[in-house]
Amino acid sequence: MTSSSSGYFEDEPPLLEELGINTRQIWRKTVSILNPIRSDPNLHEDGDLSVPFMFLLSFGLFQLLAGKFYFGIVLGWVIIASLFLYSTFNMIAGRNGCLDLYRCFSLIGYCMLPLVIFSAISLFLPRGGTLIFVIGMVFVFWSTRVCTSLLVRLASCGDEHSGLVGYACWLVYLLFSLLVIF
Template identity: 55%
Template structure:
């Protein structure tokens, strides 16, 4: 049985009486003098992008800035009064730092003083105790500690921490012994003691540098004799400087020399073995 479909009827609009067949066939030629064109076909008069301000009192007046019409002087208007003027062009940058201290002075490192103290220690018989007691420093001892550690590193021994630890312990030990000997009349402080012990390490540093070019000194009698010479040299320097500085007399020099001999013997053993 065929299926029926309900289709609504199609209605076509009837043309108006005013429409003629010629206008229906040619819609592009149709003119409507009484109707307005579509919106997208309209033309508007050109307008300025920024219209001039109105003369009413409520509008903000337009302010023009003419930079070329104003001349400014560098001393008055180019720089504010709260800031100083720049330096002249003929002044070099190096002359600005003439009053600044050097980096060595800020770090309290005096190479001239270090050389004078080192030169006085080259004579083990008559060192200059006043030079070490009047102006102690730690820059020279630190240089000797670092030199000894570097020479040991060239020999294949990494002993930076060992040398620094032994220096700290030996300085505190020697400072305590000297205060017991001096009593209330002693004037030695720990800073000066560390400085003297560090500067007296110079013969051991020389021995460490010489051991790089010598056969193993720990396995021969000649090496032991050479090590003993440098130990006695360092002991004599340290005991003389500390005896005249802390106590002020030579009668306790033998007692001071014994702990000094133990300290520098330990450092020489680091070099030998």
């Protein structure tokens, strides 16, 4: 009887496959975000929220290590930022806009990765110096560049307004960097 039950479990697919979690695709999406010059929009066509949520939690964890308890603020700002970018992009694109809120939240979460790295680096930088502002702006532009290019390429009819979309993304990521700096 024990041999039949162990044979039953051997025939089952792995748990991640049953849940529909593709670790290779998650890894490729993350590596794509790490390249600020060429990010692959084809990887981000289908949104997921597990990895962006993990990035947000790690951002909050690094802030906790810096002595700041910002978990609620970070999650609240991401929701507000997603609604802001969703409405801004769809107003700019008009009737031709095809950005949904789920994909917008996924993109904002994935593009938080450079700011998570900045949050980790800031633990070792002196507070209030010029260096942290300069490094912060580099990471803000990195997140802005990747998020803008992915938003414009994934949602149709946004090429001519990429500057406006970029400005909205810059405002979002600038707010998150200010949490790290101050």
